[in-house]
Amino acid sequence: MNRAATESRDLFAIADLAREFGISTRALRFYEAKGLLSPERVGATRIFRRRDRARLILILRGKRLGFSLRDISDYLSLYDADRSQQVHLLAGMVEERLASLEGQLEDLQTTIAELREIKKLANERLEKASLGT
Structure with a gap:
């Protein structure tokens, strides 16, 4: 599926997101367990929405x-909050x-620089040793 078609979708299975972003389904479940993603459940099946996909993009970029993960979690906690708070937090994180x-x-x-100097000295000694024998 091309990128435009993927971005226009509303629902994603865990395997869809794993394949699209080249990560394992285990990684997605880990992010869910850490509270970074919150897919809906239909029985035992996880259903990710467009919002989850957008959050996943931010998680992977942050990583x-x-x-x-704590920094990413703090940033995502402001995802629906005041935009200026989110930008202020991001600016501080980026500066650090x-x-x-x-x-x-x-x-x-x-x-x-130190390794280059050691290499130079070692090569000089090797050269002197080979000329002296």
């Missing part, structure tokens, strides 16, 4: 960007995540 990633980047750059 991809490195936010914790950027600061964390920038710190990690600086640490990685330092580590890479």
Whole structure:
């Protein structure tokens, strides 16, 4: 099914969403257990609505960007609330995540520079050893 047809649908089975987003049905049940999704039930069958699909998109995006499930839950709790509250919370979360990633980047750059220096010194010693024998 193409994207436009999928987005115009109102109801989704768990297997439909799992297939569309390349995740397991177990992951969807996990998000449900954590209160991030709340599909309706028809007997034992989970029925996801368009709203659940939109929330799943936000959950997966949040995970991809490195936010914790707690952060994602806090954000989703404001999903139906005042838009300015949601944007304010998002801005704070993004600022914290950027600061964390920038710190990690600086640490990685330092580590890479140190490893390059060690590699250079090791190669120089190997070269001297091979010339001396």
